[in-house]
Amino acid sequence: MLDNETKLIQRLFLVLAAVLIAGCAHGPRTAGLKQGGFTTVLIDPGHGGKDNGGTSGRRSAPFLREKDLTLDTAMRVRDILNHAGVRTVMTRDGDYFIELDDRVAMSNRLGNGAILVSIHYNATGSSAPRGVQTFFWHANSHGLATRIQQNVVQSTGEYNNGVTRRRLRLTRNPQIPCVLCECAYLTNPAENAKAAQASYRQLIANGIANGILQEYRLGDQGIPSVPEIWAPLSKGSERRE
Numbered sequence: 001m002l003d004n005e006t007k008l009i010q011r012l013f014l015v016l017a018a019v020l021i022a023g024c025a026h027g028p029r030t031a032g033l034k035q036g037g038f039t040t041v042l043i044d045p046g047h048g049g050k051d052n053g054g055t056s057g058r059r060s061a062p063f064l065r066e067k068d069l070t071l072d073t074a075m076r077v078r079d080i081l082n083h084a085g086v087r088t089v090m091t092r093d094g095d096y097f098i099e100l101d102d103r104v105a106m107s108n109r110l111g112n113g114a115i116l117v118s119i120h121y122n123a124t125g126s127s128a129p130r131g132v133q134t135f136f137w138h139a140n141s142h143g144l145a146t147r148i149q150q151n152v153v154q155s156t157g158e159y160n161n162g163v164t165r166r167r168l169r170l171t172r173n174p175q176i177p178c179v180l181c182e183c184a185y186l187t188n189p190a191e192n193a194k195a196a197q198a199s200y201r202q203l204i205a206n207g208i209a210n211g212i213l214q215e216y217r218l219g220d221q222g223i224p225s226v227p228e229i230w231a232p233l234s235k236g237s238e239r240r241e
């Protein structure tokens with residue numbers, strides 16, 4: 001009697017395990033492994049806390065801080081991706097400081113199946129530079145960078161500074177596909193005035209999210225391949241990072 005009961009319990013357990021495994025196969029982590037080969041997007045709002053990032057400077061009004069705009073834009077991107085059924089993780093979701101190397105470590109902890117998209121706004125000493133620019137380093141990040149760049153330009157009508165291969169700490173060091181998007185220049189008065197509007201930041205976020213979703217669906221289909229280039233890890237002591 002006890003034996004039969006044990007067998008029955010074992011059988012029930014196996015059925016339950018099968019149901020759980022089948023259920024998990026439709027869960028968000030494994031459901032969407034499409035051509036892009038990722039299921040999770042680590043969204044990184046640049047700067048934060050004691051680090052304002054760039055600011056509007058004296059010629060542009062209103063006065064804006066990069067760290068506020070990156071967080072706002074990142075949350076908009078997160079909402080679009082979540083709505084589309086893509087899992088997201090944020091490196092920060094408030095106004096606090098995180099070291100660049102800790103952002104890299106977060107990327108590497110997520111590992112295979114994740115990508116990193118770092119969001120920034122540009123600032124420089126002159127009011128002339130304008131437009132959007134997306135950085136990548138690794139060959140496996142070229143498609144993602146290209147799609148984000150194209151989609152932000154299309155969504156906002158901003159000047160296209162193109163995709164640039166540059167060894168930054170957030171484009172070189174993460175062991176997952178990773179890009180960094182400079183969405184607009186706060187030191188350019190016209191772009192600063194636009195970036196001050198929530199509706200404009202929504203257009204930027206739409207562009208970034210559409211680029212990510214395109215890569216999610218299509219992978220690097222139709223994107224020209226670039227060679228992998230070896231380089232040592234990017235360090236904080238280097239001038240441009």
Ligand SMILES: [Zn+2]
Pocket residue numbers: 046047053054066120121
């Ligand atoms: Zn920045």
